[in-house]
Amino acid sequence: MTTHQGIRCYIETLTPDNQLHLLEEITAIVRRRIVTELKRSITELEGLGKEIWQEIDAQEYVNQECTS
Template identity: 50%
Template sequence: MIQILYQHILVQVKQLNVLEQLRLLEAIAQLVQRETVSKPPRSIRELRGLGKEVWKNLDAQEYVNQERDSWE
């Protein structure tokens, strides 16, 4: 049913001149844009504390020293 409706609309759109098609395209784009739910921007602060359990029992300086030693 939807495919038939789509084809019917497409046939009608093809009968419009280019300017009318562009106006229709703009109207459809505005309609879709209003329907699109935009998510609020995320903050880098939301990452605070993420993964802290990984470092719970590690000494930071010892870790850095081990990493530096592995470079040689």
């Protein structure tokens, strides 16, 4: 018997109330994991799109933007 099957057999022995409580706890655990995985760091964007600026002088660009 696999772990999954064993757990399922055990859950089936619980009362419906206990099954619902367990389901709520498992749902909360999964939601926390999803939120944690979705959080991103701003540092992940470092260097993104840098190829766009390769042939552009940064100071010249800023000066141009200031005068427009």
